[in-house]
Amino acid sequence: MGIKASPVFALIDCNSFYASCERVFRPDLAKTPIVVLSNNDGCVIARSYDAKPHIKMGEPYFQIKDRLAQLGIVAFSSNYALYGDMSERVMSVIESLVPAVEVYSIDECFADLTGIDDVNALGRHLRHILVQRTGIPVGVGIAHTKTLAKLANHTAKRLQSQTGGVVNLCTEFQRHWVLRNTAVSEVWGIGRRMTVHLQGMGISTAMDLASADPWMLRKKFSVVIEKTARELAGTPCLELDEPDPPKQEICCSRMFGKRLTTVAPIKEAVATYMMRASEKLRAQQSYCRKVRVSIRTGMFNPDEAKYAQGVVVTLPYPTDDVRLLTKVAVDAVDSVFRPGFKYSKAEVMLLDLRQPGEFSDDLFAVNQPAEASRVMAVLDEINGRWGRGTLRAASVPVNPAWSMRRELMSQSYTTRLDQLWRVS
Numbered sequence: 001m002g003i004k005a006s007p008v009f010a011l012i013d014c015n016s017f018y019a020s021c022e023r024v025f026r027p028d029l030a031k032t033p034i035v036v037l038s039n040n041d042g043c044v045i046a047r048s049y050d051a052k053p054h055i056k057m058g059e060p061y062f063q064i065k066d067r068l069a070q071l072g073i074v075a076f077s078s079n080y081a082l083y084g085d086m087s088e089r090v091m092s093v094i095e096s097l098v099p100a101v102e103v104y105s106i107d108e109c110f111a112d113l114t115g116i117d118d119v120n121a122l123g124r125h126l127r128h129i130l131v132q133r134t135g136i137p138v139g140v141g142i143a144h145t146k147t148l149a150k151l152a153n154h155t156a157k158r159l160q161s162q163t164g165g166v167v168n169l170c171t172e173f174q175r176h177w178v179l180r181n182t183a184v185s186e187v188w189g190i191g192r193r194m195t196v197h198l199q200g201m202g203i204s205t206a207m208d209l210a211s212a213d214p215w216m217l218r219k220k221f222s223v224v225i226e227k228t229a230r231e232l233a234g235t236p237c238l239e240l241d242e243p244d245p246p247k248q249e250i251c252c253s254r255m256f257g258k259r260l261t262t263v264a265p266i267k268e269a270v271a272t273y274m275m276r277a278s279e280k281l282r283a284q285q286s287y288c289r290k291v292r293v294s295i296r297t298g299m300f301n302p303d304e305a306k307y308a309q310g311v312v313v314t315l316p317y318p319t320d321d322v323r324l325l326t327k328v329a330v331d332a333v334d335s336v337f338r339p340g341f342k343y344s345k346a347e348v349m350l351l352d353l354r355q356p357g358e359f360s361d362d363l364f365a366v367n368q369p370a371e372a373s374r375v376m377a378v379l380d381e382i383n384g385r386w387g388r389g390t391l392r393a394a395s396v397p398v399n400p401a402w403s404m405r406r407e408l409m410s411q412s413y414t415t416r417l418d419q420l421w422r423v424s
Contacts, residue, residue: 006114006144007112007144007145007236008112008113008114008115008119008142008143008144009112009142009143009144009145009146009149009240010098010113010119010122010123010126010149011104011108011109011110011111011140011149011150011152011153012094012108012111012140013107013139013141013153013157014090014136014137014138015049015136015138015139015157016046016047016049017046017106017107017136018036018045018076018078018083019034019035019047019048020048020135021079021082021083021086021136022034022079023048024086024135024136024413025410025413025421026410029074031050032074033047033048033050033051033054033071033072033073033074034047034048034074034075035047035051035055035068035074035075035076036076036078037061037075037076037077037078037408039078039254040405040406041061041077041406041407041408042060042061043058043059043061044056044058044059045057045078051073054067054071055068061075075408076408076409076410077405077406077409077410078409079406079409079412081388081412081416082412082413082414082415083106084106085415086414087106087107089134089414090107090134090136090138091103091109093129093133093134094109094111094126094130097122097126097129098111098112098113099111099112099113099114099115099116100112100240102240102241108153110146110149110240112240119168119170120142120168123140123142123166123168124140124164126138126140127165127166137165138165139156140153140156140165140167141153141155141156141167141169142166142167142169142170143168143169143170143175144169145231145232145234145235145236145237146188146236147189147228147231147232147238148175148232148234149169150188151169151178151182151186151188151206152167152168152178153167154182154186155167155178175234176207178206179205179206179210179232180206181205182205182207183204184199184203184204184205184206187206187209187232188228189228190209194225197221206232209228209229209232210229211233212229214229214230214233217229246286246353247280247286248353249349249350249351250277250281250288250349250350251277251347251348251349252273252277252347252348252349253345253346253348254269254346255344255404256343256344256345256346256403256404257401257402257404257405258401258402258405259297259298259342259343260344260402261339261341261342261343263333263334265400266333266337266343266346267333268395268396268397268400268402269346269400269402270329270332270346270348271330271393271395271396272397272400273346273347273348274322274325274326274329274330274348274393275322275326275392275393275396277325277348278320278321278322278325278350279380279388281320281353282376282380285356286320286353286354287319287320287353288315288318288319288325288350288353289314289315289351289353290314290315290350290351290352291313291315291325291328291348291349291350292310292311292313292347292348292349292351293310293311293329293332293346293347293349294308294309294311294347294349295308295309295333295336295337295343295346295347296309296345297341297342297343297344298344304342305340305341305342307338307341309336309338310336311335311336312351313331313332315328316366317367317368318354318368319368319372320373320376321372321373321375321376322376322393323372323393325350326393326395329348379391386417387412387415387416387417388415
């Protein structure tokens with residue numbers, strides 16, 4: 001019986017993902033610093049590498065607007081449709097080149113490289129193919145544990161000119177060099193408060209943590225810190241996760257682009273949010289039995305009256321039909337709306353979610369009609385092919401006046417036919 005090969009993980013992380021997505025279709029900005037703003041153009045949530053020395057994360061846009069212009073930094077409103085589609089393209093390319101993938105976030109994933117002979121060559125190939133096929137640059141960290149792979153990726157980005165964007169910590173010499181030259185605060189899962197505790201014990205580098213007694217760490221802190229230390233020392237404790245189980249709740253909420261004082265636009269917003277929530281519901285092949293609808297005013301302006309209210313509605317039968325879900329949600333707005341307030345946000349939440357056949361009803365219980373399921377399948381197929389919102393409920397407006405402020409948003413080059421990239 002052969003010896004089982006040591007596991008090898010890769011952490012593939014897109015470089016400044018939101019900014020990189022904007023640059024794919026704006027080659028004129030290849031050497032221009034970029035920042036991306038939060039909902040309603042509120043604050044900075046992403047920065048290109050060359051913008052980081054000048055702008056801090058979370059800085060309010062209205063405070064730094066003039067400074068951005070002086071520094072030649074270009075700001076973009078968040079374009080989640082573009083970022084989501086580009087993420088799917090990146091992950092699809094990676095999945096075609098490696099044995100197994102665990103998507104960790106919108107811009108990074110773990111890959112199983114166990115048994116592959118030349119992992120360095122594969123790492124370089126991944127970088128080349130991803131830039132060629134998607135235009136998105138990535139860093140690749142390779143190691144025998146997921147925690148070390150994360151650390152290798154951090155080093156690949158920090159020292160990109162020396163590493164070429166690929167770092168392999170499968171050898172003891174390379175692993176020890178990186179551990180000695182990395183602060184413990186940079187280790188995956190070590191937050192600010194934990195860093196203070198560890199530094200108080202004389203643990204200031206990743207090497208210090210890897211060399212610490214894991215049983216002592218478990219007793220003093222938790223099994224999570226123990227596993228982190230063992231992983232840094234080269235002992236695998238974390239495996240590639242299985243696909244996430246279906247969610248038990250689905251929520252969709254947004255801030256309005258301006259305060260709303262009448263019920264009609266709030267109903268439009270609720271219908272719009274329900275459209276998105278129901279898409280997520282059908283994507284995980286679940287049915288919903290209850291819906292919660294809530295609205296609220298702004299909570300931080302001392303000059304505005306405060307109000308927040310929500311209501312839970314039980315549906316007549318488990319369903320994924322956006323028509324029934326929208327009707328119930330829109331009708332529920334009347335029970336929570338109160339005149340005289342300036343509303344800033346609405347939320348819809350789908351509750352009591354289960355897979356078809358998991359609801360225990362009596363023999364005479366009403367079920368979703370078969371034709372409704374067929375209509376939803378056609379709806380999703382058309383929107384999947386021609387772009388979200390091609391078919392929608394009549395109560396969902398096209399360009400509502402209440403939508404989030406995104407005055408600096410780029411085009412949805414990959415998801416809308418009317419916004420395809422044009423080269424003159």
